[in-house]
Amino acid sequence: MSSPVLELQGLTKSYAKLTALSNVNLSIRQGEIFALLGPNGAGKTTLIGSICGLVKKTSGRILLFGKDLDQDPVGPRYEVGLVPQEINFDPFFSVAESLHIQLGFYGRPRDEARVDEMLTALNLQNKKDTVARALSGGMRRRLLIAKALVHRPKLVFLDEPTAGVDVELRRDLWNYVRKLASEGTTIVLTTHYLEEAEELADRVGVINEGRLLLVEDKATVMRRFGEKRLVVTFEQPQSELPEPARRFNTTLSEDRRTLTYLEREGSAPAGDLLRVLYAQGLPISDVETRRSRLEDVLIEILRGPSSPKAA
Numbered sequence: 001m002s003s004p005v006l007e008l009q010g011l012t013k014s015y016a017k018l019t020a021l022s023n024v025n026l027s028i029r030q031g032e033i034f035a036l037l038g039p040n041g042a043g044k045t046t047l048i049g050s051i052c053g054l055v056k057k058t059s060g061r062i063l064l065f066g067k068d069l070d071q072d073p074v075g076p077r078y079e080v081g082l083v084p085q086e087i088n089f090d091p092f093f094s095v096a097e098s099l100h101i102q103l104g105f106y107g108r109p110r111d112e113a114r115v116d117e118m119l120t121a122l123n124l125q126n127k128k129d130t131v132a133r134a135l136s137g138g139m140r141r142r143l144l145i146a147k148a149l150v151h152r153p154k155l156v157f158l159d160e161p162t163a164g165v166d167v168e169l170r171r172d173l174w175n176y177v178r179k180l181a182s183e184g185t186t187i188v189l190t191t192h193y194l195e196e197a198e199e200l201a202d203r204v205g206v207i208n209e210g211r212l213l214l215v216e217d218k219a220t221v222m223r224r225f226g227e228k229r230l231v232v233t234f235e236q237p238q239s240e241l242p243e244p245a246r247r248f249n250t251t252l253s254e255d256r257r258t259l260t261y262l263e264r265e266g267s268a269p270a271g272d273l274l275r276v277l278y279a280q281g282l283p284i285s286d287v288e289t290r291r292s293r294l295e296d297v298l299i300e301i302l303r304g305p306s307s308p309k310a311a
C-alpha cells in the first residue's frame with residue numbers, strides 16, 4: 001500500500017483559554033474523498049489551517065506526502081490547494097488574471113489552456129475579463145474554487161465549498177470533485193450540508209471539541225449507526241400481534257393500528273417482518289420505510305457517550 005498523502009500524529013492546537021485540536025491522529029489515502037464533519041467550533045478549520053500553514057500548531061507532527069512539515073514547511077505545501085471558507089482575493093484583477101497570478105504564486109508559468117479549462121469547469125468563461133469585485137457572491141465562490149485548483153494540487157482542502165451557492169453550482173462542483181478524485185487527487189472536505197458528504201465521501205471523520213471521535217468508511221458508518229424504520233398501518237386496530245410477529249422488536253401505537261420496527265445492524269431485515277405479517281393475513285393498509293441519513297447518524301454519534309474511538 002502506498003504511504004498516506006497526509007498523516008497527522010498527535011496534532012494539538014491550544015489557545016489561551018481553549019484547546020481547538022486535541023491529539024488528533026489521522027491518515028488520508030491517495031485519491032480518497034474524506035469528509036470531516038462536526039458542529040460549529042469543532043476544530044475543522046483549525047485542522048485544515050494547521051496543515052496549510054495558516055495556523056501554528058502547538059504540538060504533534062504533520063506529514064504531507066511523507067515529508068514532515070517541521071523539516072520542510074514549504075515544499076510539500078506547493079502541492080496543496082485550499083478553498084477557504086472566507087472569500088479572500090484581490091478585487092481589482094480580472095477572473096482570468098487572478099488565476100494566472102495564482103499559478104505564479106505556486107511557481108508555475110502562465111498557462112492560457114489551463115486557465116481556460118478551469119473557467120469552463122466552473123462555468124466562468126463569460127466572466128473571464130470581469131474584475132473580481134463585480135462578480136456575484138456565487139461567482140466569487142466559483143473563482144475561489146478555480147484558484148484553489150488551477151495549479152493541479154495533489155491534495156485539495158474544501159472548507160465549506162458550497163456555502164451559499166446555488167443548487168446548480170453545487171451539482172457542478174460535486175461532479176468536478178468526483179472527477180478529480182477519480183484522476184487521483186485527494187480531497188478533504190468540510191461541510192454543513194450532510195447531503196454533500198453523503199453524496200461524495202468515501203470516508204468520514206467526526207470531530208467535536210477538538211477531538212476526533214470517529215474515522216470510518218461512510219458505508220460502514222451508515223451500516224453501524226444507521227437504521228431502517230418500517231411503519232406498517234393496519235386497516236383495523238390489532239388487539240394482539242400473532243406469535244411469529246412478536247419475535248420482532250416492534251412497537252404498536254396507542255390506537256393499535258400502527259406498528260413500527262427499527263432495523264439495525266444485526267437485527268432481522270424489515271422484509272422478514274413484512275413477510276410474516278402478510279403470511280398471517282393481517283389487513284395492511286399502508287407500508288412506509290425510511291432509511292437514516294448521514295445527518296441522523298451524525299447526531300447520534302455526537303450525542304452518544306458510547307461512541308467508538310477514532311481509528
Ligand SMILES: Nc1ncnc2c1ncn2[C@@H]1O[C@H](COP(=O)(O)OP(=O)(O)OP(=O)(O)O)[C@@H](O)[C@H]1O
Pocket residue numbers: 015016018019020038039040041042043044045046047
Ligand atoms: N485565533 C483564535 N483564538 C482563540 N480561539 C480560536 C481562534 N481561532 C479559532 N478559535 C477557536 O477554536 C475552536 C475551533 O474553531 P474552528 O474554526 O476550527 O471550528 P470549525 O469546526 O471550523 O467551526 P465552523 O464549523 O463554525 O467553521 C473554536 O472554539 C474557535 O472559537
